[in-house]
Amino acid sequence: MTTLEIRDLRVSVATGETHKEILRGVDLTINSGETHAIMGPNGSGKSTLAYAVAGHPKYEVTGGQVLLDGEDVLAMGVDQRAQAGLFLAMQYPVEVPGVSVSNFLRTAKTAIDGEAPKLRHWVKDVKVAMENLRMDSSFADRNVNEGFSGGEKKRHEILQLELLQPKIAILDETDSGLDVDALRVVSEGVNRVKENTGLGVMLITHYTRILRYISPDYVHVFVGGRVAESGGRDLADRLEEEGYDRFLQAAV
Template sequence: MSTLSIRDLQVSVNVGEGEDKQILHGVDLTINSGETHAIMGPNGSGKSTLAYSIAGHPKYTITGGSVTLDGEDVLEMSVDERARAGLFLAMQYPVEVPGVSVSNFLRTAKTAIDGEAPKLRTWMKDLKTAMSDLQMDPEFAQRNVNEGFSGGEKKRHEIMQLELLKPKMAILDETDSGLDIDALRVVSEGVNRAKTETGAGVLLITHYTRILRYIKPDFVHVFVAGRIVEEGGPELSERLEVEGYERYAAGAGAAKIGD
């Protein structure tokens, strides 16, 4: 049983010329193993900033608050230490790494996370299974990481990593964006499989309710202007589907004036 605990997290980003812009204004969130939390919010609300600052992207500066995983201070860790501690971020825009094959990359990552090289035979089998589950061509393993991948291939590749690296906590940053309905189903099944197999906690960041038909959230948090403005169960996402974010936008404006 693991717990990712985010307390009053405040984050700014450098916007050039030494100027910082505050993006997160104090976020509180607790995720336990086996739980799925959906964070929903309009564009520009800071959802991705939350994801990337937990993962440790150097672009963001933590100006206050804390993030701990089972009591360990995540913010003190380097990016790779966070991953080895059990955090995983499925990125909205995965990065190309020319000349590095998917197979080499995955094996290197698996070795780093486990602290030892996986046994070749089980590894080849696991890789094959993960690829076939996600309906990927076997040749995929020989391609260079994210180079020339379609949007759908990139997302499948992210979820394949989730399945193979078996993190304690998985943050999925708009994994649903740019996917057609078939790809969305395949990718969602991958997330559900990973959850069932490892009991990971999931933080699902999305703009749309569509993915929540396939990945059932236990908790829904509405994220507006850098903070959580409403929380509830799955019924909250249904309400958002009907009403949209407009009513929060007004509230956020008022909150801003009050700041």
């Protein structure tokens, strides 16, 4: 059992010569095998939460704790967080010119495991994972995300998830920019990893459409840099009908 504990997390971002507080005391616990949907309007701090936990240097943690199985995540470097079992699927995956997908994936796997995967088994694993995600084998020879469509970038993120097998995955608006077919394939990939490894998932999204394919155990409404309300799938259905107005009014 793996547990990610976020306790009273407070995070600021530099804006010119001043700092603006974005997260104002976030409390959240994610265990192995659980899917937590984080839903909220633009500017509520959802992506800030994702990047702060992952260790992006732009975000300054000013208070609180992040613990992975009792270990202080905030004391770790970005690479150490990945080695410990954290994974971030970015909302806007970056291009890496000159680095092929195949080299990138094997280098990442080697860095996380501490040793290079056996080539014969690795090639087979990559092939199977790409087939599962309906990715043409030619993608392995292309530069990372260079010239990829939005859907191709998101499939590549889930390809990494399948091959690296982290303990906790933070999926930052993985559904954005996806058509119905790509959304289904990507969701199937997340569900497959969760079923096979007991993955814990923090699923950040605006909309309920991805929740048709990835069923959440918990739904958290994120407004004003903190969790305003938590519940089950029925809370997401209410948000679909009512929107976020009542939470925004209460946060004023």
